[in-house]
Each structure stands twice: as C-alpha cells, then as structure tokens.
Amino acid sequence: MEIISWTRFITDTLGQYFEFIPICPEVEIGLPIPREPMHLFGSAETPRLLTIKTGIDYTERMSTWAEKKLKKLEKENLCGFIFKSRSPSSGIGSVKVYTPSGGVTKTGKGLFGGAFIKHFPLIPVEDDGRLHNPRFRENFIERMFVLKRWQKLKKKGASMKGLIDFHTDHKLLIMAHSPKHYSLLGSLIANTQKNKRENLLSEYIRNLMEGLKLIATVKKNTNALQHIQGYFKKHLTSDEKQELRGTIESYHKEFIPLVVPVTLLNHYVRKYNISYLKRQYYLKPHPVELMLRNHV
Template sequence: MTDKIRIGISSCLLGHNVRFDGGHKLDRLIRDVLGAYLDFVSVCPEVEVGLPTPRETLRLVGEPDRPRLVFGKSGEDITERMQDWAHRRCDELEKENLCGFIFKSKSPSSGMERVKLYDKNGVPSKQGVGVFARVFMERFPLIPVEEDGRLHDDKLRENFIESLFTVKRWRDLVERGMSAGDLVDFHSRHKLLLLAHSPQIYREMGKLVAETGRQEMQTLQKEYVELLMKALRMKATVSKHINVLEHLLGYFKRELSADEKQEMLESFASYRAGHVPLIVPITLINHYVRKYDQPYLKTQYYLNPHPLELQLRNHV
C-alpha cells in the first residue's frame, strides 16, 4: 500500500483554532505519528454550521435518544440547524470515500459517546452522543470510528489502525473490480487476523465465501463486508491471540527443532503472562516464516497488519 488512508477528523485535533474559546486541541500522536499514513479530511461542525469563534458554549439536553443542542447561557436551540447541516455534510463526505473518522471526545457536536447530557434539572450524565457524530455513524455504520482520548489507549489504538488498513485493502479491491477469486484470496489472507477477533464470525464469513459462483457477487460483497466490520469491532484479546499463535505453530511441525519449538512456546507463555508484548512472539514467528519459507504464512496480514514503524504491537 503506497497511498495514504483517507479519514475524517475533527478539525481542532489537527491544531485548527476552531474551539469555542478560539483555541484548539492539537493531538500530536494523531497529526505527527499516525498522520504519516493518514490523509485527513477535517470537519468542524460548529464552525461549518456558521457559528463564530470564539462563541458561547453548547450543551446537550433532554433524552439520550433525542437530545437537543442548545447554548449553555442563552438556551437557544440549534438542533435542527445542526442536523440539517450534518446530513448535507455527510452527502459531501460520502464522495471522499473515507476509511474511518476520529472524533473529538466530549463534544456536544462531535463526541462519539459518553458526552455530557443535561436533564430537565440541569444534572449531567454521560449518556450523550454528539449531533454530528450521531448522524455520521448512522449514515456510515461500516466505517471504523474512534475518539482522540481513546486512541491513547494502546489496545484501542492498535485495533482502530488495524481496522483502517483492512478497510483500505477491501476498498482498493472493490474499486478495481472484485472477482470471486479476489474475495476468496482476501478471506484467505485475513484468516488469522479475523480469528484473533472472532472465530465465530470468521466461520460465518467462510460460509459466505463458499457461495462464490452461486450467489450474485454484489450481494456477497455487501454481506461479507458487514461481517468483516462486525468482526473487527470485536476486540482482540490475549487469549484469542494465543489461540492464533498456537495455530501458527502448527505450520512448523516438520521444520522446527525441539529447541526452536521450546523457544516459541516460551515466548507464548511470556506474552500470556504479560511479561512481553505481542510483537515478541510475532517477531519470532516472522523469523521462522522467512527461515523455513512458509509461503502461506507470508500472505497472512495477521503477521504484518500495519507498518512496523507505528510500533502498535509493542504495547499490547
């Protein structure tokens, strides 16, 4: 993959002075580290809907399923105005072919979850979803989304970036014109990655792939990508990674010496106990894949799901 992955992002996270106080919320991890691989389409709902900077603060009030967006002091309600703009903006974003979106946490317009929602007595609870974020996620349910704060959690960051690269590979295939053989190949190359998220969903996907040649390709693609995103939303755990690692070990039954096998098992045990990160057994396996020339494992994205330079598996 040579071109960057195109994603949407809240403008303030890139350092744009669009906040209610005239400032920004620059996130250097996102802009400077992840930005080496991501092409950002910035969005600021409050500025783009026509509000000035600086401005009076907004808040969500009412019920979780139908909140109102109002100014904190004046009480002016701009819910419909924001919703109308959000739908129009999503029409524009649909043409951008985004592979993901990073929202600003806690924002009444862009917060993905746990935004303060005030009841009729002015008491807040963290049950709200930003007005624009809600419209976006309903419009694009298959696009991976995250918030800036959650991306500083090692496991959530690794899962999100892995999802972005997987979606990009899928989109590239679809744009080129996916054949039945392409679908089978995609599923095969992502087998171990999917098993690390959900063995059950992987089996469901396998049944779909078995229908190639018997079902209309467009229908298969739609059903497959829905299951793909459902699987990627399931968090990979240590125990599921261990199952995949042990599965990988089975490919070296004839090649590994007793000492090499023991070394592999010790690295698995150290990872299970939390003494070393996932990158340690993965690096050892990649060494044996090259040493013993395992052609099938060379195709597995599980072993190289994203650029090594991001060091995402150094912390999970």
C-alpha cells in the same frame, strides 16, 4: 501516550499513510471562535443542542449541515474517523444530556457523531479519549488498514477470485478477533456460487468489520499464535520449537508484548519460506513504524 505525543502520532506518523480531513461542526455551521459553550438537552434519543447561558437552539442548523456534510464525505473513501470525546456535536458516546434544571438524564451521542455512525456503519470510528488506550488504538488503526485494503479491492472490481484471496490473506487476523466471525465468513466464501455478487460483497464486509471491532484479547491472540505455530511442525529444530513455545507462553502470561512472538514468527516464516503465512496480515496488519503491538 501523553496528549501532545498522541497528537504528533496522528499528524506525523499516521499521517504518512492516511490523508486527514479536518472538520469542526461548530465552525462549519457559522459559529464564531470563541463561542458560547453548548450542551445537549432533553432525551438521549432526540436531544436538542442549546447554548448554556442564552438557550439558543442550534439543533436544526447542526442537523441540516450534518446531512449535507455526510453526503459530501461519501466521495472521500474514508477509512476511519476520530471524534472529539464527549462533544455535544462530535461525541460518539458518553456525551452528557441535561435536563432543563441542569441535571444529567442519560448519556448519548453528539448530533454529528451520531449521524455519522448511522450514515457510515462500516467505517471504524473512535473518540480521541479512548485512543490513549493501547488496545483501542491498535484495534482502530488495524481496522482502518483493513478497510483501506477492501476499498482497493473494490476499486479493482472485486472479482470472486479477488474476494477469496482477500479472505485468505485475513483469515488469521479474523480468528484473533472473533472465532465466530471466522466461521461465518468462511461459510460465506465457501458458498460464493449461491449468492449474488453484490449481496455477497455487502454481507462479507459487514460481517468482517463487525468481527474486527471485537478486541483481540491476549487469550484470542494466543490461540492464533498457537495456530500459526502448527505450520512449523516439520520445519523447526527442537531448540526452535522450545523457544517459540516459551515466547508464546510468556506473551500469554503477559510478561512480554505481542510484538515479540510475532517478530519471532515472522523470522521463521522468512527462514522456512512458509508461503501461506507470508500472505497473512495477522503477522503484518500495519506498518511496523507505528509500533502498535509494542503495547498490547
């Protein structure tokens, strides 16, 4: 997507499903518009935020504001956060850190961006530059919808039955991202009686979001698609089996996008009324209007 169309995608399309909270750290600490440009100086681990020409140090002011802002954001039930790429305040990676002589030592994180990640380790984050990549975009938005469903589960009380149902609904989605986390989360659910409820919930969502952060590659998606294919052994006709195998193989060879085999599978799920697959979010991880799987 071009920048202008991506901006409209966020505000017009994605905005139908999420409420946005605009934040500009520089404005919120009292700096004017326009203002003198700033850079990070010193070490990547503990950089200072200084203006380029006058050398005014805004580190303490930014850090104090960020601490208070993050406390306020705890009440907002955030599902995700989009940061400004390479910003000395809001960047979450590849932010240049300069030496006093003007050279670049390393790259780090912006003061607010870095503090946010530490404070909210489970919340999906991305910078606006990486979101132009279709795979990063689909992964980020998919994780936001998962977290939104998790928050809904927690609001209802998150009973053990509710957790098991949640896990069952997301099994194939987890498989497509990380077979390792698929096994790990399955073990957690299998031993619900051995863990305290709060510890179990905390361990489950931590591992879930960690696993989903891994990109669902063509290879891993193909594995999930073939796994789903196995549920139709007793239902599909010979022609339908051949069509499905061919469609999955075409995706595996990257001739067609993921939306094609998924659409065909959803058709067969409805046609043959496969109840287990009807509930799988892998086949409907986000609204079709977002068209995210048309490009991966």
